[in-house]
Amino acid sequence: MRRMHEGHREIIGTFSLTTKPHFPAPQMAQRVTLRKRQPYNTTSSRRRIVKTPGGKLVYHHLKKLPTQPKCGDCGIGLPGVPALRPRQYATISKRQKTVCRAYGGSRCGDCVKSRCVHVLPQNVRYLKHSNSILRAFLVEEAKIVKKVIKSQQKAGGRK
């Protein structure tokens, strides 16, 4: 191909200025054939035309775009969990696919906080916007206190 072009240039060079300039016929655009057996031009079958080092045009068949796992309540992408194609999740370890928290790989942190508020006893609800760890600790404390009071009452009843 390249040689032919050079040949044309040489011929053009030999023409005198009085003759009409000779333009080589425009070359047909190279046809590009699919490399996969899926002929449908759908939104998910995406391709890119790439020129190889040899000057040929070939298709690069692109993979589907990954989507991030979403929070089941508010729908935002879960922070800390990568967006991958399904088979790629099998190649990474579990700690990369979840967050070390209750509802870790399923709900976002804010939603977990608001969920906790519904479960909480009335006296702890003022902690709505504070640290969830602190609140969880207080809930556990409240449970222990209740137990202690119960056992004391029982003990008192026996006496």
Ligand SMILES: [Zn+2]
């Ligand atoms: Zn959420």
